[in-house]
Amino acid sequence: MxxxxxxxxxxxLRTAGxxxxxxLARDTGLSKPTVSAAxxxxxxxxxxxxxxxxxxxxxxxxxxxxxxxxxxxxxxIDVGRARLRVAVADLAGTVVARRNVANRGRTGTAxxxxxxxxxxxxxxxxxxxxxxVVRAVIGSPGVxxxxxxxxxxxxxxxxxxxxxxxxGIVEGLGTEVAVGNDANLAALGExxxxxxxxxxxxxxxxVGTGLGVGVVRGGxxxxxxHGAAGEIGMLKLPWGSAEVTDGQVSLEEVVAADSVVRTAxxxxxxxxxxxxRVFAAARGGDPTALRAVELSAEQLAFAVAVVATVIDPEVxxxxxxxxxxxxxxxxxxxEALRRSxxxxxxxxxxxxxEDAVLLGAxxxxxDTARLAVFERRTAxx
Numbered sequence: 001m002x003x004x005x006x007x008x009x010x011x012x013l014r015t016a017g018x019x020x021x022x023x024l025a026r027d028t029g030l031s032k033p034t035v036s037a038a039x040x041x042x043x044x045x046x047x048x049x050x051x052x053x054x055x056x057x058x059x060x061x062x063x064x065x066x067x068x069x070x071x072x073x074x075x076x077i078d079v080g081r082a083r084l085r086v087a088v089a090d091l092a093g094t095v096v097a098r099r100n101v102a103n104r105g106r107t108g109t110a111x112x113x114x115x116x117x118x119x120x121x122x123x124x125x126x127x128x129x130x131x132x133v134v135r136a137v138i139g140s141p142g143v144x145x146x147x148x149x150x151x152x153x154x155x156x157x158x159x160x161x162x163x164x165x166x167x168g169i170v171e172g173l174g175t176e177v178a179v180g181n182d183a184n185l186a187a188l189g190e191x192x193x194x195x196x197x198x199x200x201x202x203x204x205x206x207v208g209t210g211l212g213v214g215v216v217r218g219g220x221x222x223x224x225x226h227g228a229a230g231e232i233g234m235l236k237l238p239w240g241s242a243e244v245t246d247g248q249v250s251l252e253e254v255v256a257a258d259s260v261v262r263t264a265x266x267x268x269x270x271x272x273x274x275x276x277r278v279f280a281a282a283r284g285g286d287p288t289a290l291r292a293v294e295l296s297a298e299q300l301a302f303a304v305a306v307v308a309t310v311i312d313p314e315v316x317x318x319x320x321x322x323x324x325x326x327x328x329x330x331x332x333x334x335e336a337l338r339r340s341x342x343x344x345x346x347x348x349x350x351x352x353x354e355d356a357v358l359l360g361a362x363x364x365x366x367d368t369a370r371l372a373v374f375e376r377r378t379a380x381x
Contacts, residue, residue, distance in 0.1 A: 005030060006038045007374060010047055013067040014092070014370070018051040020062035039065055045377040047071050069094060072373035073128055075119055075136035075173065076361030078182065079103070079111065081156040081209050085354075086119045088126045088133070089362045091370055097126035098358075108159030109168075116172030134376075135369040136177045137361040138169070139185040141210055143228045151179060153234065156209050180364060182206060182357045183230055184221055186319055186350075187214025189360030194351035195317045203230075203313040203345075204356070208321035211252040211303065215311055232306055251306075254299050257321050264292040279325035293325075294332045301336035308343040319350030326350075 008028055013019060016027070021039065025032045042048035042065075051066035069092035078085040080103060088097040099122045105111035115138075123133060142154030142161075149167070154160045170177045187204035190196040196204065196216060204214040211233035215222040223229050233252030253259060257275035264278045267288050281289035304316055318326055318333070326349030334347055350356055 002038070002041070003378060005034055006042055006047075006378060007371075009035065009038050010042060010067055010374060013048060013065060018064040018066040020054060020064055022062060024065075041378070045380070047374060047377055067091070071377060072134045072369055073123075073126070073132050074362060074365035074369045075123070075133055075175070076358050076363075076365060077115060077119060077136060077138045078185075078357040078361060079115060079138060079140045079157070079160075080182070080357075081141075083354075084111075084115055084118050085358045086115075086122045087358050087362055088122050088128070089366070091366065091373065093362060093366055095362070097122045099125075106158070108157070108162040108165050111157065111160065112165045112169050112172075116169055119173055130174060133173070133175045134372050135365040136173055136175050137185070137365040138177060138179045139182040139357040139361045140179060141182055141212070143181060143226070143231065144179040145227075153228075153231065178364070178368075180361065181212065181214070181223075181227070181230070183212030184214040184223060185360030185364060186352075186356035187216050187317075187360065188221055188363050189352055189356045189358070190317050190319070190350060191216045191219065192363040193359050194356065195348045196315060199313075199315045201311065201313045202315040202317065203307050203311055204317045204319055204350070205300075205303065205307070205323075206320040206357075207255060207300065207303075207318065207323065208257055211256050213303075213307055215307075215313070232303060235306075251303060255296075255303050259299065260292060260296045260322070263295050264289060267292055267295075275321060276324075279328055282328055283325075293328050296322075297329055297332035298336040300329070301333055301340055304333065304337055304345075304347070305341035305343075308337075308341055308345050312343060313345045316345045316347050317350050318347065319352070319356050323350045324353060 009024055012027055021035050025035045047068055048065050049068045051064045053061050053063055055061045069090040072091050074089050076087045084101050084103045086099040087095045089095045099118045101118055105114050140151055142151040145152050150161045150163055183206040186206050190204050196202040201217045206212045213230035213232055235251040236248045260275040260278050261273045264273055269288050278289050278292055282293045330347055
């Protein structure tokens with residue numbers, strides 16, 4: 001009962017901010033002596049601390065208390081084909097250190113080694129020691145297989161499905177590590193900190209080197225029976241492609257960034273092209289690039305229509321590399337969706353940009369870290 005009271009007060013301080021003993025008693029229904037005893041225990045455990053005073057209109061000055069965000073820390077990690085991103089955050093979700101480096105690893109082992117080194121640099125920058133980081137969450141393309149402890153279907157990260165990689169990462173980081181699909185974590189990040197906040201049902205389309213969808217309903221992530229919900233990029237389309245030997249092409253191949261480049265080349269754009277360069281040329285008024293963006297939006301509309309008809313989301317957030325060009329992409333995408341689908345979810349650009357996966361990993365790590373820190377510190381006390 002005492003532990004429950006302490007957790008109740010700590011969560012009240014975390015979610016609603018500093019409060020006095022009297023305010024905490026009113027908000028929780030606990031007696032003032034119980035509140036005082038619980039606060040003393042939380043202070044002793046390093047979970048709560050004084051946060052100043054407040055002078056009421058009548059009566060004595062009251063001491064305010066707050067949850068101590070430095071009682072523990074988490075790591076959020078985003079593993080992409082081109083970049084490795086790491087953030088260290090305290091228990092309030094405040095990022096205290098971060099790293100953003102090129103992913104030069106060409107094997108799964110090399111990527112894992114670089115990930116651990118980058119994370120340890122960020123932890124050192126934050127001034128933390130062994131044991132201060134209590135949870136880490138890795139966002140990665142593909143589907144995490146808990147039974148085999150490998151990541152499947154991460155086509156853009158060769159060797160990333162090698163058995164034993166996660167165990168090596170856990171040893172290198174010295175803390176508990178969980179793995180989540182990057183689109184799923186981006187959806188949680190956008191729901192917690194960005195454009196999905198308040199939506200009853202919303203979907204996040206991660207469109208970059210690959211294609212993935214994360215779906216949040218009532219604040220909960222929908223992952224499916226095998227953790228593969230939203231992997232629409234693997235869907236084989238019923239029309240052929242000269243570039244695919246078996247005569248089939250995946251939805252990812254006709255929607256992701258490489259498809260934007262192929263479309264621009266087919267329309268006559270020359271030189272070394274990337275999706276970013278095509279969009280930059282379109283933004284400058286190049287008619288060929290504008291046409292390439294329009295055709296790419298029509299292809300992406302099919303993916304949005306699939307999501308809309310199956311999930312019926314209130315909002316669809318467009319993120320990933322293509323999401324950075326939402327000012328050009330959303331108008332033709334909305335028009336193409338109007339022609340192809342009777343359901344019309346609201347289309348918006350990601351508010352978090354390239355940080356969506358990273359912040360989603362932080363938010364996921366905090367969900368378990370807060371209780372873990374409480375249990376560890378109160379048990380020690």
